Amino acid sequence: MKFPKYSVKRLSRTEYGHVRRRIFIASSLSVLIFWSAAATLSQEHTDTVEASDSDSDEEILLEEDASIEQLNPLSIFRENLEHGGTSPKMVLIPSGKFEMGCLTEPDCSDDEIPSREVQVSRFAVSQFEITFDHYNVFAKASLRSIPDDSNWGRGSRPAIHVSWHDAVAYTKWLSTETGATYRLPTEAEWEYAARAGTDTRYSWGDDVQYNKANCDGCNTGKAVEQTTEVGKFEPNPWKLYDIHGNVWEWTLDCWNRNFGAAPTDGTAWTSGDCARRVVRGGSWIVSPFFVRSATRHFYSAENRVSLVGFRIVREIDPKSTDESI
Template identity: 50%
Template sequence: MAANSVQKNPSISIFTPKSGDTFQDKLKDGSLAPEMVIVPAGKFMMGSNDDNNEKPIHDVTITKPFALGKYQVTFEDYDKYCKATGTSKPNDNGWGRGKRPVINVSWNDAQKYCQWLSQQTGEAYRLPTEAEWEYACRAGTTTRYWWGDEIGKNKANCDGCGSRWGNQQTAPVGSFKPNPFGLYDMHGNVWEWCQDGWHGDYKGAPTDGSAWEGGDGMRVLRGGSWSNLPSNLRSALRSRNSPDYSFYNLGFRVVRSSPSIL
């Protein structure tokens, strides 16, 4: 376990986590839940002028730290849930399971996984809100990608990112450098479901980082994937689909917001 990793210890009565610390909760069988990174509270400018659905650019304040999955939920993580609940395992398209991000999962599937994870750990797991996702993706940056305005080479997995998996298949999680918050694959690999309902722009959007429910029945997707062009990987880019839709470039990561370690 990394030097800045922590595990809950009932013999320790006082613990003050720091931004960037990582931890893993235990499941009832003694195995570990997804590895989480503590993301600090802060403010950022959400959106961009690149597309009408990314307007207006607006101030968002994340009032409390939260923990976000260090990686996209993997097949290894998700298959534990499937085995425990008798749920059919999603197809891996022949690319392998293990440390590859789970694919062919819908928003509804992701919700059920979060509910199971919460039951297993006694903590509150859920999908990230759209504001939390963009805040974590940007990690204090204002450029199109956390590393700059150009896609560069071999910084992410997409069609045109210069990696060996680009436009071919998913990459094992953690195959590229993390962003300044210590989060991997915030750009590319698989699209990530968010909690929010879809709204066509940000007029009337919450400014406190909370989920924006309602909308047209669709659910928000962020981050782009291995099969998308670099423009789809921008920090501000938004997409959506039906909550029961699944595909080989859709996955998710989880948030834990309960106070026992945060």
């Protein structure tokens, strides 16, 4: 069956500003309207999180940090926590170079240019967005309040109503529990992992395809209009789920209006408007244009909204032996 193509056009500065204001209005409501039950997704996308890993995606439990040296690129692993349990599933991402930013001129917004080549060191990134199940362990251990779920459900849905500071606190706790260094991804790491070797608008190609992501206009039938459990849609080529849509994801970077002076070594841009932090990936409320690999947006680091969650990175010694894909 052939799906109709969306016409993805460049937005004018005025139109882009209108869309940004619409997103902020939606996210700043103190009391959210609870949406009606989401339309049932097709059976092929209703596997549970654990079942979403294919048979070839064997998961490894690391007993010690040195064992990472024995892993191949795109291996999936967990680490033991000091006080019981394990870390989220992590995917080992190889080092490499890529062209970061908007690569297709008609689609570019001012904050996505100029594109430039970026070198990224090896790292690991969580296969799924951090869920309520993950976050609640940290919150209870740290005597923090449990975030609101907007009446949509908890469990394996992405943790929402989590500020940038909350997300950073989670990574520091996880670092203490594992003895490794966990943090939020840099903006360059996020886009490198999202593109997964592609140079198209989305990790699956240039055209919107139905049932590839959770966004407003990404699915057949009625819009979902809320978060979905992680792992409901196909992963990108590097085994990462929900990299497009579901929730915007916090990064380490401060907000800057374009890439003119951005680092080219994969590190975070820690100057600029640091009261606002970059988010990537789009969310359930935005149109397909805003879930492109190059799309950038920002929120106040203090904001706790239903549109934003996060994914995490584990640092790996960049001098370690590495292989390219």
